[in-house]
Amino acid sequence: MDKTIQPQIYDSSERGTPPVEELRAILKYRHLLTQFVRRDILTRYKRSVLGVAWTMLNPLGTMLILTIVFSRAFGGSQPGYAAYVLSGLIAWNFFAQSTNAASLHLVWGGSLIKKIYIPRTIFAVSATGTGLVNLLLSLVPLLIVMLIVHVPIRPTVLLVPIPILFLVMFSLGLGLLISTIAVYFTDVVEMYSIVLMAWMYLTPIIYSEEILPEMYRLWIVRLNPMYHLIELFRAPMYEGRVPTLSEFLISGAIALVTLLAGWLVFTENADEFAYRI
């Protein structure tokens, strides 16, 4: 491992390209990464009786309310509306929580990066990691609900790691972009939570896209990256079909471009953060 005899040497003039350096640093600090994820998951429910079970109960509760409220309005055409809502909801929750947490952790964890060197991307990466653990745990209630409302569980669910990977890439990229802006303008954190709410209603999560007028549908489909990502998640999970190649390619491209953009913008600015936070 990295336990060499000679001491580690830090030389401020010997720096590679920041995006690559940061990648190396985050691999080196992987222990801290697991500690951060552990801390986030443990502390969130530490004082509650049911503990981590809330990770599964929370989306279930939301799903139950949404199903009761909206099944008449939107659910007519969707078989197993509860499973439809829940599948969209856990993908959305992952995205919303991890992007939001990324910027919060960097702004509020700022006292840390002013005292000790740690890779600056670790906040966004660990926020996404925490979200991923929650997402994986939420798959359990989703499968149970699918059984209850008679949505067949097909072998296509084995494909679900691919859409999850794309969701992770997209969320991490966007989380890094928002963190960068949030360092300079703290308001962005508040603004973003409002944007998230609007964004959620613009994404077919509680309603199916068929109920939208043709014109709106085109806009939502074309411009909303989360539409593509959630559809790619729902296809093998809820619909039980293998996504088409173009569905894979569109989502993959969105995820990759966002991740690269976020990583580059963040790491190029990261040296300034300790001055700003």
Place this chain on the structure above:
Amino acid sequence: MNSLTVSEEAVVEEPGFPEDQESAIILDNIGVRYRVSPERIFTFKEYMIRRVQGKVRIQDFWALKDFTLNIRRGEVFGIIGPNGAGKSTLLKIIARVLKPTTGRVIVKGRVAPLLEFGAAFHPDLTGRENIFLNGALLGFSHQEMVEKFEGIVDFAELWDFIDAPMRTYSSGMWARLGFAVATDVEPDILIIDEILSVGDEAFQRKSFARIRAFYERGATILLVSHTMDTIRAMCHQAVWLDHGVMKAVGEVENVIMAYRKGQPE
């Protein structure tokens, strides 16, 4: 305004840079510039409006200027100066938290900052969990921390409370655990920012003894203090900083004398 372009960072290319094997920290012509806006602009809207109006004013403030210093391995180095002299900035440069605006810094070895005790502890986690979290912050793996765990709890004298959440700890217990973790990881360079007043008398004695053991082992120690007695008792060399400029460096007594003379009565 938000990105420092690379061209601004003067790349110091000195061919004959002294690569002294004995040096633990080399600071070469360090300058640290803070860009402060005289009025704080918090909101995005405000910023955009001012930007359009061309009213975004930025003042440069140099927290450190042309600072050159060579600290040898195994030295206990004191840093003195009034508030706002740039002492903390200097420590941050060495701890790799801030990147110098100009100049070059070379640090050989693992740096453990003791800037503030247990700043990274989480109140809802137990002492045990926090030890592992803090160890990871300093770059240690879980396995390495397992080996150090007992020694840390022994030193902090916290066996009875180690599985209680830290929010139940007294501030003294909190500080003791912070000191124990930061020093038990055996850094090559230890940064101490005015902390020796922590804990009760018995614990203070223990802390001093441990710091002494560090330099006996050959570690380099940087000590910031306003208490001249502490500097005198612990340090081999000292530097006096004022307004980001080095005023004196060398033998502790001489530096303290110069510093005292420089103070208004």
